[in-house]
Amino acid sequence: MTENQDAFVLLKCVESRFAESMLDGKFYFARNRYFIDLEEKQTDKGIGDKREGVWSRVLDQQKDKFTFIIEDGTEIPLNFNKGIFRQTHSDLKDCPICCFVMLSVKNDFNVDEEQGKITLKQEVERKLSEQFAGRDLILFTDMDGFMERMDAACKKENLGWMRGKVTYYDDETECHPLPREEAESNPARTLLYKRKFFEFQKEFRYIFKTPQDNDILLDIGNIKDIAYNLGKIKAGKIQFGLRYNTETTV
Numbered sequence: 001m002t003e004n005q006d007a008f009v010l011l012k013c014v015e016s017r018f019a020e021s022m023l024d025g026k027f028y029f030a031r032n033r034y035f036i037d038l039e040e041k042q043t044d045k046g047i048g049d050k051r052e053g054v055w056s057r058v059l060d061q062q063k064d065k066f067t068f069i070i071e072d073g074t075e076i077p078l079n080f081n082k083g084i085f086r087q088t089h090s091d092l093k094d095c096p097i098c099c100f101v102m103l104s105v106k107n108d109f110n111v112d113e114e115q116g117k118i119t120l121k122q123e124v125e126r127k128l129s130e131q132f133a134g135r136d137l138i139l140f141t142d143m144d145g146f147m148e149r150m151d152a153a154c155k156k157e158n159l160g161w162m163r164g165k166v167t168y169y170d171d172e173t174e175c176h177p178l179p180r181e182e183a184e185s186n187p188a189r190t191l192l193y194k195r196k197f198f199e200f201q202k203e204f205r206y207i208f209k210t211p212q213d214n215d216i217l218l219d220i221g222n223i224k225d226i227a228y229n230l231g232k233i234k235a236g237k238i239q240f241g242l243r244y245n246t247e248t249t250v
Contacts, residue, residue, distance in 0.1 A: 029096030094211035
């Protein structure tokens with residue numbers, strides 16, 4: 001692998017009682033309201049996010065002006081040191097989402113070329129294992145093949161969908177990476193962006209763009225030929241490593 005190349009590993013951390021059903025091809029899409037509400041219920045913050053689907057912009061003191069207007073019409077300037085404008089679409093609460101973990105070999109692993117070993121960086125392993133301890137770890141060995149099956153099932157069910165890696169940004173100091181015009185014309189796109197606080201999740205998402213009355217269980221057919229249950233995740237330990245061989249031709 002050269003400096004500019006990368007490879008990815010797709011995982012799913014799932015409660016043990018649902019692991020076999022998932023290998024049978026049944027994927028649960030929870031509506032976005034679940035993740036928004038979850039943050040309010042959590043003792044340890046990390047999975048739920050009350051700002052799911054929120055578009056934001058850091059206000060510019062030079063360009064953004066606010067005034068109080070009193071009864072006689074007099075305008076009194078409002079000075080501010082820091083301000084953030086946030087908006088969202090209420091319908092986004094009912095867009096179903098299925099979440100995965102996508103790891104980058106280039107960014108998330110240590111590569112030992114002499115021994116042909118690829119090991120997960122300690123900080124990545126620690127944060128993921130602490131977040132998902134007690135869940136079963138599902139490894140997808142054919143990521144492209146899996147996505148083809150997911151896409152085909154979405155198309156068969158006539159479900160408008162989008163998929164992609166989540167982009168993380170600091171919403172306290174940075175404007176949303178998505179232009180406001182695009183966020184307003186295609187609101188579901190904002191669900192592929194999250195606060196930097198959640199960057200450790202390394203998230204990849206499938207999203208249904210049309211609001212639904214209920215959560216959705218998507219059946220893509222048995223995937224045991226391309227997905228394996230590696231067992232229960234323990235705090236501090238993700239139970240897999242990678243090895244590679246380089247073939248030399250003369």
